[in-house]
Amino acid sequence: MLNYDKRNLTMMMDLYELTMANGYFQGENTDKYVVFDVFYRKNPDGGGYAIFAGLEQIIEYIENMHFDDEDISYLESLNLFDKKFLEYLKQYRFSGNIYAFEEGTIMYPNEPVITVVAPLIDAQLIETAILAIFNHQSLIATKTNRIVQSAKGRKVSDFGARRAHNMDAAIYGARAAYIGGASGTATVLAGQKFNIPVGGTMAHSWVMYYKDEYKAFMEYAKTYPDESVFLVDTYDVLHSGIPNAIKVAKEYLEPKGKRLKGIRLDSGDLAYLSKEARKILDSNGMEDCNIIVSNSLDEYTISSILNQGGEIDSFGVGERLITAKSDPVFGGVYKIAAVEENSKFEPRIKISETVEKITNPGWKQVYRVYNSDGHAIADLITESDEKPDLKNKYRYVDPEKPWKNRYFENCTIKKLQKPVILDGKKVYENKSLSDIQSYVRKQLSEEIWTEEQRFENPHKHYINMSPEYYEMKMNLLNESRGE
Amino acid sequence: MLNYDKRNLTMMMDLYELTMANGYFQGENTDKYVVFDVFYRKNPDGGGYAIFAGLEQIIEYIENMHFDDEDISYLESLNLFDKKFLEYLKQYRFSGNIYAFEEGTIMYPNEPVITVVAPLIDAQLIETAILAIFNHQSLIATKTNRIVQSAKGRKVSDFGARRAHNMDAAIYGARAAYIGGASGTATVLAGQKFNIPVGGTMAHSWVMYYKDEYKAFMEYAKTYPDESVFLVDTYDVLHSGIPNAIKVAKEYLEPKGKRLKGIRLDSGDLAYLSKEARKILDSNGMEDCNIIVSNSLDEYTISSILNQGGEIDSFGVGERLITAKSDPVFGGVYKIAAVEENSKFEPRIKISETVEKITNPGWKQVYRVYNSDGHAIADLITESDEKPDLKNKYRYVDPEKPWKNRYFENCTIKKLQKPVILDGKKVYENKSLSDIQSYVRKQLSEEIWTEEQRFENPHKHYINMSPEYYEMKMNLLNESRGE
Structure with a gap:
């Protein structure tokens, strides 16, 4: 306890x-x-x-x-x-x-x-x-529910701790977000305290530490062959991030009978990039690779991205959820x-x-x-x-x-x-x-x-x-x- | 500790x-x-x-x-x-x-x-x-500093705990507000923990409990003859609140050599009401009675009230400070x-x-x-x-x-x-x-x-x-x- x-x-x-x-x-x-x-x-x-x-x-x-x-x-x-x-x-x-x-x-x-x-x-x-x-x-809870409604059945996770108004706002905010319909939180203490599913991907620091994006993804895949979600926007999404993600999937994961679980986009035009990403992944036989997006999302940006045909499986929502920024x-x-x-x-x-x-x-x-x-x-x-x-x-x-x-x-x-x-x-x-x-x-x-x-x-x-x-x-x- | x-x-x-x-x-x-x-x-x-x-x-x-x-x-x-x-x-x-x-x-x-x-x-x-x-x-700290700047030398106190994003946001928010220039906080735990001056007036519930506004002010004056600030907007500021405040000052405080410290306005047109209040108080020889205002204030509303000639000595700022509402x-x-x-x-x-x-x-x-x-x-x-x-x-x-x-x-x-x-x-x-x-x-x-x-x-x-x-x-x- x-x-x-x-x-x-x-x-x-x-x-x-x-x-x-x-x-x-x-x-x-x-x-x-x-x-x-x-x-x-x-x-x-x-x-x-x-x-x-x-x-x-x-x-x-x-x-x-x-x-x-x-x-x-x-x-x-x-x-x-x-x-x-x-x-x-x-x-x-x-x-x-x-x-x-x-x-x-x-x-x-x-x-x-x-x-x-x-x-x-x-x-x-x-x-x-x-x-x-x-x-x-x-x-x-109310704000998260609005965001969840805008996602039309896609998962919404609370990624907000770092922008919360201090510790309690992160911890009890994660609790409230779950009540409002979030599927989980990134905040470990909230997961522990309230039995909320916890999740997360990787930070840019992982990619930048290894410098070589391919090596960074490969190291991650070796540690988490069943749970790999690669952050693909550190250098260039379409010309570096996604090609490297596919390379690691093909060279390391698939030969072991594993699949790349997902990629995450955290900057740029999320509607455009997600559609392009979907095409490239699909043409490489990776229809099951999820596309996760984050970056200042809320019910308004999510509605807009989905209206533009954004190909998104799940949303990581941070600052605008955990502070209820619009109100x-x-x-x-x-x-x-x-x-x-x-x-x-x-x-x-x-x-x-x-x-x-x-x-x-x-x-x-x-x-x-x-x-x-x-x-x-x-x-x-x-x-x-x-x-x-x-x-x-x-x-x-x-x-x-x-x-x-x-x-x-x-x-x-x-x-x-x-x-x-x-x-x-x-x-x-x-x-x-x-x-x-x-x-x-x-x-x-x-x-x-x-x-x-x-x-x-x-x-x-x-x-x-x-x-x-x-x-x-x-x-x-x-x-x-x-x- | x-x-x-x-x-x-x-x-x-x-x-x-x-x-x-x-x-x-x-x-x-x-x-x-x-x-x-x-x-x-x-x-x-x-x-x-x-x-x-x-x-x-x-x-x-x-x-x-x-x-x-x-x-x-x-x-x-x-x-x-x-x-x-x-x-x-x-x-x-x-x-x-x-x-x-x-x-x-x-x-x-x-x-x-x-x-x-x-x-x-x-x-x-x-x-x-x-x-x-x-x-x-x-x-x-940054938000409070903006509010303090807008108050042009008048005191700004943090009244925000109840609208803070949970406990830590109230407690550490009071700390940050003080760094940014607030003169004090209403939040007792923050005062205790960080040695911030604490202050406050009375709630509407005090007036409503006694029902009779005059009696409510009188009871308060008896308990706090040196620290009385009356909340004058429970029924009608100009026709009930201020006349009753003056009555208690004249009947109870002044005969004891005490002065009414202040009145607080928490609703209505604060620019207009404060000017009217100032006139009435002054014409009763109560030039030293402070006028404190509250109610959804921030740097924008304070600037506007002061530009309209609002006669205000100090501001109690709550929700828009403690949540930094505008951003x-x-x-x-x-x-x-x-x-x-x-x-x-x-x-x-x-x-x-x-x-x-x-x-x-x-x-x-x-x-x-x-x-x-x-x-x-x-x-x-x-x-x-x-x-x-x-x-x-x-x-x-x-x-x-x-x-x-x-x-x-x-x-x-x-x-x-x-x-x-x-x-x-x-x-x-x-x-x-x-x-x-x-x-x-x-x-x-x-x-x-x-x-x-x-x-x-x-x-x-x-x-x-x-x-x-x-x-x-x-x-x-x-x-x-x-x-």
Whole structure:
């Protein structure tokens, strides 16, 4: 086992989580339960959905939270905190409840993907870490899924570690990429930690070390006769790289009954070079030699290369996947939705100068609604204690057109949030990463409309509300207008 | 001490580093020394320079490299590696030499910022981690410096943890941001680990928890009478937030001889709202109350807000700093430059389908050349054993105009690379982060032309070559043309 837990990340939080907690502590508000929601407001890259990833690490962080002596001394040195509060932190363990979508669930803007129902201080302290993990892994899973879709069935591997935003971004980025549909990663530690298939070819340094490209390929073939993929662009793809690759295949591999597994192109016009490479390889009886390409790829360049007839078997995708270059911020937020008053949860709403920043108040549930052929036709937000009965015709409110009468008929529903931590104890069973990947694939092939999956102007998933929930929200807005 | 070293990151490398190393091991090439350079090809955001950051963590990684038993078992399970090679890895420690620019040095494209002179396998295995650290920290230091420049002397704080690409990106991103000129961070663990000033205000949840904004501010003022900064945009900035802030200042703080330290705006039109806020505060005798703004800021939005006369004292910058949103990939590469042959280093060059990808061969030195008033007028690349004498008129070659005769006169030079690891032993003394920050500031105020610092079409720093070095490179290019 790797030692994730030997690095104490508890203090990976914004200072204001602690100053607010100290303030709540002074006001003796520690026992009051509150409800916070994690949600996001906009799909990356103008897409129709995002993929929820990072749940396992969020649980791991919360389970392992504890302030060491050196943490307490450091906080003391800031002269901001009451001594009693620091004593309290010494014995602090998270004691609340966390409910979350299953990892890998297709998610949409403005629905609560994770809900925290916990004592005020507990709920406040976990904000920063939850968001950092949720935002990063969901970002990379979603981006990778777009790239995988653009590759139309060809393999996509994560080659991004060197351009990742440091170690965790490489390691957990590889995890998220696999959830999003990558077939593997080059990052060894991620392969080891999460049981992701690892792969790779050779670097230019291999060829340049031997100087003679033919000798370089030959040495590689001798070491890896079954796994040889030659990087053919160090000097000249068509006049040196491919001829030398073929020579080594014919002189060394084929006489031993082996085949050259592939060649890799890492520069130049990949559409043109791959077509030329294919022709040359085929005319030498090497139809089974794969063509792998890399070099600043993403869903846009891959679509373009394939539209030009690029002859490519697999893509190594680095920097634009691991940084989600075209849209590198996943804007997940953590907002208070309700506060316990007289043993019930009183909803809270955030009005804002910016309309999109108005929140959905209260402790809620989210249901996914399926039609009779199994397509997810909408999500439905209800109050947490509602039991929507879809056996009969069910009236709902579309908050964008609330004046219309709308009904679900012949539909089934699934509650999306499940408890993962109850009273501070993990009740979640870790899933294998390949199961999470399969779950993503299954949703996209069986449940989610293809209209939501296209890149250009995708259909916007409906996020509807139960009449009770909608009325509660409107009342709250009206109240606040009155103030 | 925090336990960075208790998380074994040795295997944070691309698989091909290990497969190549295994191949080199088979070929009995383990003892041969090679030279690898770390350099980058393009300044982010079209800027005129970048800032080198991450050196301390690179050294830390290399010093701590070791393969644990579980690492070896995992590698064995891949069925790619020779048993003897795995035995070799068990006792592997880095034994080579690393030369690097001082951390915080202003750097330019295509010059070797770090040079590794090490046994072949040692040099290959460290590639991925060096690049991930170099690319991430240099990216964020450079981006932050642009944001700080746009703020024209106002404070810029890193508020980015929640949108960082996971934990390391938040922690080391805060470190890099401070190097680039941020005045502090909100990320507590980064403050603790690197002695960065930490700060923060309050979240919307504080206001929403108390529901009544006046009560929320009052409770905060009671807890932090000397440190109160109120977030005024939860309901309505001008009609609720600021009036309530003033009320609490007048009713509670001022009678105690305290002053309201600041207000924070996090949504809406920040230029307009800050000007209105300034007027209202001033007309209430609160000229010393700071206005802090946040919400998707970067150098472009900050410039625009200030151009509109925004009345702002300090900026909290989050997602666009911590992800370097406008250009989130720092393209540092690691290329072989020379191979030991008969006890001397024979240069290697990479020709490529893409002209910019042709490398600078050989073991080199980089000097910064200063004119008599202390400005850095160029960098000079020489062979590693040259001793350029600038006491006299010195002829150099501008590789973009090699036909011209060019001279340095009355100039001084400084060698930019210094040894940081020799024969596997660290010879680098860690510097305080504030010293590194000061070093950046000093270079930009005293040495680097302002023409290189502007955002639009900055002057391109000259990277010149000694006549000997230029001739060697041309000979190698000609040779390869002959092949």
